[in-house]
Amino acid sequence: MYLVIGLGNPGDEYRHTRHNVGFDVIDLMAGKYNISVNRIKFKGMCGETNIAGEKVILLKPNTYMNLSGESVREAASFYKILSENIIIIYDDISLDVGKLRIRSKGSAGGHNGIKSIISNMNSDIFPRIKIGVGQPERSLIPYVLGRFSSEDRILVEKTFEAGIKAVETLIAKGCTEAMNEFNGFIA
Numbered sequence: 001m002y003l004v005i006g007l008g009n010p011g012d013e014y015r016h017t018r019h020n021v022g023f024d025v026i027d028l029m030a031g032k033y034n035i036s037v038n039r040i041k042f043k044g045m046c047g048e049t050n051i052a053g054e055k056v057i058l059l060k061p062n063t064y065m066n067l068s069g070e071s072v073r074e075a076a077s078f079y080k081i082l083s084e085n086i087i088i089i090y091d092d093i094s095l096d097v098g099k100l101r102i103r104s105k106g107s108a109g110g111h112n113g114i115k116s117i118i119s120n121m122n123s124d125i126f127p128r129i130k131i132g133v134g135q136p137e138r139s140l141i142p143y144v145l146g147r148f149s150s151e152d153r154i155l156v157e158k159t160f161e162a163g164i165k166a167v168e169t170l171i172a173k174g175c176t177e178a179m180n181e182f183n184g185f186i187a
Contacts (some may be wrong), residue, residue: 001054001055001056001057001079001085002055002056002057002081002085002087002171003056003057003072003075003076003079003081003085003087004029004056004057004059004087004089004167005022005026005059005060005061005068005071005072005075005086005087005088005089006021006022006023006024006025006026006027006058006059006089006090007022007023007065007068007088007089007090007091007113007114008020008021008022008023008024008060008061008065009064009065009145010060010062010064014145016148016153017145017147018091018133018134018143018144018146018148019065019133019144019145020091021089021090021091021131021133021156021160022060022088022089022091024160025129025163025164025167026058026059026060026089028160028161028164029049029058029164029167030049030058033051035049035058037058037060040062041075042059042061042074042078043061043062043070043074044059044060044061044062044063044071044075045059045060045062046059046075051167051168052168052171052172054171056171057075057079059072059075065113066112066113066115066116068113068116068117069113069115069116069117069118069120069121070120072086072088072117072120073121076121083121083123083125083126084104084126084127084175086126086127087127087128087167087170087171088114088126088127088129089128089163089167090113090114090128090129090131091111091130091131091133091144092109092130092132092133093133093134093135093136093140093143094109094132094135095131095132095133095134096132097132097133097134097152097155097156097159097187098132098155098156098158098159098186098187099159099185099186099187100129100130100131100132100162100163100166100182100183101129101130101132102127102128102129102130102166102170102178102179102182103127103128103130103179104125104126104127104175104176104179105124105125105126106124106128107124108124114128127170127175129163129166129167129170131159132156132159133148133156134152155187156187158187159185159187162182162185162187165182166178166181166182
């Protein structure tokens with residue numbers, strides 16, 4: 001069993017912002033697998049599907065980014081999911097728009113959602129798919145809460161598709177295979 005979490009902030013004002021790329025990927029996965037991510041549970045919205053013969057819970061925490069770990073901990077605890085089977089999808093300012101990077105573990109790298117997950121799970125060992133949103137020229141918060149230019153939106157949507165394929169590869173073949181296949185991805 002796998003838990004796939006897209007990080008973001010709830011509410012229409014945050015829809016399609018740089019900080020909500022995780023939500024965008026979960027929404028596209030739900031469409032691809034013809035499921036709804038609308039069940040209110042684990043301080044978030046979730047839905048269930050099968051990928052590569054594995055039961056997969058898709059989750060969008062409703063806790064706001066900085067408390068994402070509470071939602072992840074509740075779902076992981078309820079389903080007794082190993083941290084290696086918890087896949088987090090989120091924005092990364094250290095990657096250019098159109099790039100994607102997969103890691104099997106590591107620090108939060110300054111990302112408050114990941115800090116919250118590490119703190120709540122007492123572990124930094126969980127696969128993560130980082131979606132590049134580019135570096136801010138000035139202030140970080142207005143940048144990540146802002147929307148992409150139309151050109152960047154086209155690139156990031158290609159990255160979302162690669163992100164879905166990366167999740168599928170992670171589940172079917174493991175993290176190493178997914179890293180080998182997708183860490184060089186550029187939209």
